Amino acid sequence: MNFREMQQQVENSVGQSIDSAESMHRMAAASAFEQLGQVAPIASLVQSVRPLYENGAGQLFEWGRTVNRSGGEIARALLDRIGM
Numbered sequence: 001m002n003f004r005e006m007q008q009q010v011e012n013s014v015g016q017s018i019d020s021a022e023s024m025h026r027m028a029a030a031s032a033f034e035q036l037g038q039v040a041p042i043a044s045l046v047q048s049v050r051p052l053y054e055n056g057a058g059q060l061f062e063w064g065r066t067v068n069r070s071g072g073e074i075a076r077a078l079l080d081r082i083g084m
Helices: 003-037 040-081
Strands: none
Touching: 003 040
């Protein structure tokens, strides 16, 4: 395996890991919000906080994808520059 293939494999693996982490996080958060939403004294608070939390978490995972893509672009540029 050459450096370009290795770089692409690492970038793909990181991307898949981010996708998996986001999926697991969303399932766990949904379960927690549903359970907390059943507690009458805080149900309305939970429902108002949930979209904010989901949006923030989504932005965090998207930031991870952006960093991964940028890292891949930098790695490819470096490989081009050194002629590999």
